Amino acid sequence: MTSSSVTGLWKKLTGKFSKSSQGAAHHVAIIPRDQHTVSRRHISEAALKVIRKLNDEGFEAFLVGGGVRDLLLGGQPKDFDIATDATPEQVRNAFRNSRIIGRRFRIVHVRFGREIIEVTTFRGNHSAPASNPQRNKHSAQTESGMLTRDNVYGSIDDDAARRDLTINALYYSSRDFCVYDFVGGLDDLNNKLIRIIGDPETRYREDPVRMLRVVRFAAKLDFDIEKHSEAPIKRLAPLLNDIAAARMFDEVIKLFMSGQGLHTYALMQRYELFAPLFPATQKMLSQREPAAEEIIKQGLINTDARIADGKPVTPAFIYAVILWPMVKHLHKEIMDAGTPEIAALHQAAERVLHKQQQTVAIPKRFSLPMRDIWELQCRLTRRSGKRPEQLLEHRYFRAGFDFLLLREQAGEIEPGLGQWWLAFQEAHVDTRGAMLSQVPTGDKPRAPRRRRGPRKPR
Template sequence: MFGPEIIEVATFRGHHEAGVNDRTTSQRGQNGMLLRDNIFGSIEEDAQRRDFTINSLYYSVADFTVRDYVGGMQDLKEGLIRLIGTPETRYREDPVRMLRAVRFAAKLNMRISPETAEPIPRLATLINDVPPARLFEESLKLLQAGYGFETYNLLREYNLFQPLFPTITRYFTENGDSAMERMIAQVLKNTDTRIHNDMRVNPAFLFAAMFWYPLLETAQRITQESGLAYYDAFALAANDVLDEGCRTLAIPKRITTLVRDIWQLQLRMSRRQGKRAWKLMEHPKFRAAFDLLSLRAEVERNQELQRLAQRWGEFQVSAPPEQKDMLTGLDDEPAPRRRHRRPRKRAPRREGTA
């Protein structure tokens, strides 16, 4: 603790010695991934163990200088993302470094050096070895940090989008102009705009938009193969799409529940008459569902959807004030509820005791 701040302190890491097989300090998988890493060393060795040169700069409080052991300052000035060591070896140690290279390049408007970029498309499938829970956190850093659209383009360029979202990648087109691809591009641009304007975002809306067209394709296939009513096929398709998505990204249930709500509301929003319409507007995720409807109308250039979205927009304007207060904005996340604990019952004091 340093006043009101918390400063994290890490021990310097050292090199892995060849031939040493002590499972308590260092362990690698068959694919070269580091499973355990408790080798400690000097600051010079620690600098070599960092991932990128721009991340290997040390500030000394002894003489107030920046110490650079790997040429990070020069790369910083030139706007280069350069991996320390042999790129293929470093990527095999931790495949997430490929995602970090892309994320830094998009966020900092920098270029990935040629030797750092070359192995990425070849080794992109190593992402499949990363635990899904870690990939979920990485996906939020990639797509919900204010530079999602630029990051998305780089992920596709380096074949890194497929191991993260295999369900979506199957529906990519050669020209990149399908409704799904336009939807992904627009929702990421909208998300970036909201973040830059200090507005809140919710990953549930992002995933609902990104997986919408794979959901429709799956629902149509189930309807044709099983003969089920479309509403039932739609529910089964939602299960299939989310289950497959969760196998790659461990999307928490609190998010998938909201995704389902937004999807189900798309079917109900065609009914906008009488009490049903007012009841629908009371749903906690109505505004997110309306925003997805508007987004669909925009990317599909569908006049019927555009009229429906316009009528729902006018309907909201005509709603009484108490009804409007119940609507939440695009991607808005409700504030966490505070739990009030019941006061403990104190045992009666005994005579003669303190």
């Protein structure tokens, strides 16, 4: 595409160089194909189909966000997002295999088999007067500045200004094969900087989850956080208490299942972002419980290693590790009051999970396996009779066993039990009997007492 046609496309997109929400003209950097590394060969065919279809319908469509960022860094993106000037309804009408989701922030999911392409309409600014009925219909903010409805549409340069990080505001066009940079994202990418777009405090108040995104990308990419973007985070961290608990579940998964969970956790502690999400666990950590800190760190180390090796990781295990210090503490308290071991564990788990739901809502499909993992910590110490063989058939035995090894690695329990179970799993059926006969006496249940009958009269 010639330089004149690129300029023509740019004028069409921005309304002849429209102004930003701050009133300053945008100076877009247009990087031609021979000066960047983004190639259609590395872009999902489904994403290219969405772009072509929208273009054929008369709309503009760009690959945007993490897909462009990762391709420029030489990686292979997992997800490809599209930004367009088509409204959600127009996108929905163009694709039968799509649906509109979200209320606060409406987007369209276009499905191709198991792959989902996320399509968003160019976002506009919220500078319209409060008396404007259109603004009231599509935009709403709380007194603290948090956006509760964000469906104001605008041009591509407005959209760039509304995105969270400069490195996520890069656009790629499959028409001219150029990369469009509106906010200096390429410079920050080259300088390895995480920078929030606009005034940091205002943007964090609009959506406090942006603070989590800043630390997540800093850990994931091993970038530094720009000083102005960093400055208000610790002070504004309590704003996370205002976020819906259901939304926080997915955010925590992104934080700790990105392959850089340990680094992310360290940054969350530095900026005091962990406490609003897991207040009970933070209470244990604040009491300088070395075992609590160690098991969380060891759990994240093991999770990062599994992700690096391409092994599956379940959110249930991550949450079981993070909440275990408080479960263990309550378990001991309830047992000391005279409740039997397993019953005490059930009560402790119930109380911890009930409290946790107020900040991070954990669905039952994960909270139920978590309870099983915790309960297995009691059952794995009982190695007599048919119990070990039966436990091997337990559907969460492997997760419970891995959790036991984690506790040994963290120094919470004496080593040896994990090695015994590892050997028992690998032993031949005939050998297992001999292993059971050598189990220490403390691991065997007491013989049941004989019931005495009524005394016979003399």
